[in-house]
Amino acid sequence: MIRGFFRLVGLLLLAGGFVFMVYDGARFVADNTLRFTRFGQFWNDVHQSSQQAFRVWVEGISPWLWNNVARVILDQPVFAVMAVLGILLMLLFRPKKPLIGYSRS
Numbered sequence: 717m718i719r720g721f722f723r724l725v726g727l728l729l730l731a732g733g734f735v736f737m738v739y740d741g742a743r744f745v746a747d748n749t750l751r752f753t754r755f756g757q758f759w760n761d762v763h764q765s766s767q768q769a770f771r772v773w774v775e776g777i778s779p780w781l782w783n784n785v786a787r788v789i790l791d792q793p794v795f796a797v798m799a800v801l802g803i804l805l806m807l808l809f810r811p812k813k814p815l816i817g818y819s820r821s
Contacts, residue, residue, distance in 0.1 A: 719809045726805030733798035740795065755797045756790030 740752050759767045774782045789797060 719811070722805050722809040726802045726809070728802070729798045729805065730802030733795040733802060736793070736795040736798065740793070752793035752795075754790065755792050755794050756787075758794045759790070 736753060736758075744750050756767070771782060771786070774786050
């Protein structure tokens with residue numbers, strides 16, 4: 717049950733990544749300038765106070781984690797972050813391979 721839920725979340729993240737790729741591509745066709753929507757900008761537009769709370773929490777754990785890891789992820793395009801997270805969830809929670817010669821009943 718939980719495996720199916722996480723696979724569904726992974727599929728939705730993958731679909732969201734595709735939507736943002738189409739959005740950025742349409743903006744490229746309209747403007748003739750290649751600009752990607754950054755993940756940090758998208759998160760800020762959705763819910764600004766949660767991003768600030770996350771920053772305070774990560775800096776409380778270790779300041780280098782914010783500068784070297786979190787800021788790098790926040791500077792990536794939304795479609796790449798969503799697609800990678802979706803693929804990881806779908807791979808981690810894929811169904812188990814059936815055992816040869818045994819039945820699962």
